[in-house]
Amino acid sequence: MDEQRRRSIVRGALAIAGAAALYEGVSYSGLFAPVLLPNIQTVGRTLYGMLADGTMFEHAGATLFRVLLGFALATSVGVPLGILMVRFKPVENFFLPLVSALMPIPSFSLVPLFMLWFGIGNTTTVLVVLYGATFPILFNTWSGVRAVNPLWLRAAGSMGADERKLFWKVILPGALPFIITGMRQGFLRAWIAVVGAEMIAASDWGLGWVIFDAEQFLQADVMIASIVVIGLIGFVFERLVFGSIERATVQRWGMVRIAKG
Amino acid sequence: MQNAAAIAVQGAPPAAPRAAGERWRLIWRNAFPFLVVGAIWEALAWSGVFPRQLFPRLEDVAQSFVRLTISGILPHHTIDTLIRLLSGFGLAAVVGIAIGVLMGRSRRAEDICLPLVSILAPIPGLAYTPLFLLWFGPGQFSAMLLVAFVSMFPVIYNSWTGVKAVKEIWLRSAQSMGADTARMFRHVILPGAMPYILTGLRLGLAQAWRILVAVEMLAAVPWGLGWLIFGAREFLDTGAMMAGVTVIAVIGLILEKYVFQKLEAYTVVRWGMLGSM
Numbered sequence: 001m002d003e004q005r006r007r008s009i010v011r012g013a014l015a016i017a018g019a020a021a022l023y024e025g026v027s028y029s030g031l032f033a034p035v036l037l038p039n040i041q042t043v044g045r046t047l048y049g050m051l052a053d054g055t056m057f058e059h060a061g062a063t064l065f066r067v068l069l070g071f072a073l074a075t076s077v078g079v080p081l082g083i084l085m086v087r088f089k090p091v092e093n094f095f096l097p098l099v100s101a102l103m104p105i106p107s108f109s110l111v112p113l114f115m116l117w118f119g120i121g122n123t124t125t126v127l128v129v130l131y132g133a134t135f136p137i138l139f140n141t142w143s144g145v146r147a148v149n150p151l152w153l154r155a156a157g158s159m160g161a162d163e164r165k166l167f168w169k170v171i172l173p174g175a176l177p178f179i180i181t182g183m184r185q186g187f188l189r190a191w192i193a194v195v196g197a198e199m200i201a202a203s204d205w206g207l208g209w210v211i212f213d214a215e216q217f218l219q220a221d222v223m224i225a226s227i228v229v230i231g232l233i234g235f236v237f238e239r240l241v242f243g244s245i246e247r248a249t250v251q252r253w254g255m256v257r258i259a260k261g
Numbered sequence: 262m263q264n265a266a267a268i269a270v271q272g273a274p275p276a277a278p279r280a281a282g283e284r285w286r287l288i289w290r291n292a293f294p295f296l297v298v299g300a301i302w303e304a305l306a307w308s309g310v311f312p313r314q315l316f317p318r319l320e321d322v323a324q325s326f327v328r329l330t331i332s333g334i335l336p337h338h339t340i341d342t343l344i345r346l347l348s349g350f351g352l353a354a355v356v357g358i359a360i361g362v363l364m365g366r367s368r369r370a371e372d373i374c375l376p377l378v379s380i381l382a383p384i385p386g387l388a389y390t391p392l393f394l395l396w397f398g399p400g401q402f403s404a405m406l407l408v409a410f411v412s413m414f415p416v417i418y419n420s421w422t423g424v425k426a427v428k429e430i431w432l433r434s435a436q437s438m439g440a441d442t443a444r445m446f447r448h449v450i451l452p453g454a455m456p457y458i459l460t461g462l463r464l465g466l467a468q469a470w471r472i473l474v475a476v477e478m479l480a481a482v483p484w485g486l487g488w489l490i491f492g493a494r495e496f497l498d499t500g501a502m503m504a505g506v507t508v509i510a511v512i513g514l515i516l517e518k519y520v521f522q523k524l525e526a527y528t529v530v531r532w533g534m535l536g537s538m
């Protein structure tokens with residue numbers, strides 16, 4: 001097993017090195033203009049330069065601010081509404097058709113409209129993030145509360161738990177794996193939405209805007225450097241933040257692994 | 262919490278009403294929220310708080326919708342978008358399933374592909390858009406390639422997981438009954454992995470649909486619903502924008518109701534992992 005694992009790591013490293021070498025080879029071959037296909041050293045130097053003079057931090061900070069604000073708003077709308085929808089049938093009857101109709105609209109299709117209404121800048125991007133992230137959170141909360149084992153509810157009820165206790169001790173923990181999955185999917189969507197919104201509703205700062213702006217000046221190295229940063233931040237949130245929350249809850253409780261989006 | 266318990270036990274609202282009266286009540290119940298929202302919208306639009314160009318009345322939207330449909334502009338945009346969606350997603354499905362199954366079956370392929378996939382997958386597909394536009398030029402080809410690239414990862418990931426999730430005991434019993442590699446693949450591995458692959462396709466198609474609209478705005482394609490909305494902004498034609506968003510919503514709803522949920526009914530719900538809706 002250990003031997004096998006070691007071989008996996010070696011092969012993986014070889015694959016990455018091979019892909020990098022291939023890229024370098026094509027880049028040096030001169031088949032494509034170096035502006036379009038910069039070699040890895042150039043990208044590294046650009047990335048270092050942007051980190052050193054602090055511009056990259058400002059871009060990343062602006063993007064993170066928008067995505068976290070939008071995501072926090074989405075959570076504070078989605079989770080309570082999802083719980084209310086299960087708890088009160090009229091709420092469900094009212095919101096479920098609306099949610100089903102609004103959910104399939106990609107958040108980007110609203111960007112031009114939001115730009116007209118709210119102008120270029122933070123309001124538009126945050127709203128787009130909010131729109132993209134709310135529905136997975138809402139929907140998963142709703143399924144999660146519905147999926148709480150009725151046996152647990154009856155058991156807790158027969159042991160004399162009142163409504164408040166039932167909610168905090170049984171329903172909320174029971175639905176939590178779904179809620180976390182919803183938040184994870186929501187964040188993934190929020191992260192995609194913020195990049196797209198920044199490209200279209202161009203403001204002065206933001207990782208999406210940098211990439212789009214760099215296209216105008218044929219700065220492929222800046223574009224690739226920003227893509228690397230976007231990927232790294234996404235990876236950190238996806239794997240480290242949500243991954244560890246999920247490990248601490250869903251996996252520890254032995255719930256079924258839910259397919260990832 | 263009686264209510265929640267009751268719903269959880271039922272698992273679903275009562276299905277298929279028999280009486281005609283109940284049917285009308287169901288339709289009314291589904292239509293009611295839209296009427297309320299529509300009424301609020303109309304009230305706001307008529308109140309004159311916002312200029313009419315920015316906040317069109319529903320009649321304006323309906324008018325643009327009819328005008329664009331009759332002149333054939335809206336259908337043309339729609340068909341172009343659908344062709345782009347299907348060609349891009351088709352490419353992603355073929356390549357994604359092939360890579361995913363290969364990764365699940367061969368340890369070597371897994372070791373080689375997994376690091377690359379895990380590096381590329383978490384980057385939002387839209388971030389690649391300007392790069393693709395630089396490399397492949399604006400237009401149809403870039404848009405299709407981007408859609409394919411973005412929707413490929415869920416397909417790869419789920420096919421891979423699915424093949425790995427095929428029960429060891431099925432493989433061994435098939436083997437001991439003398440199945441060769443081809444039969445084993447065709448009769449054991451593929452059916453065993455199918456639910457996961459279907460989930461992957463569903464997620465991939467949803468992703469493709471979400472990205473496509475944005476790609477059409479950025480990639481300067483001559484036709485397409487994303488482009489329609491983006492182009493209409495220049496002329497402050499909010500009626501046309503809303504009409505475009507409506508078509509997008511309807512297509513999304515059809516995909517959701519008739520494609521994704523059907524796929525899900527075949528997989529997750531059938532196994533009783535989640536009550537049907």
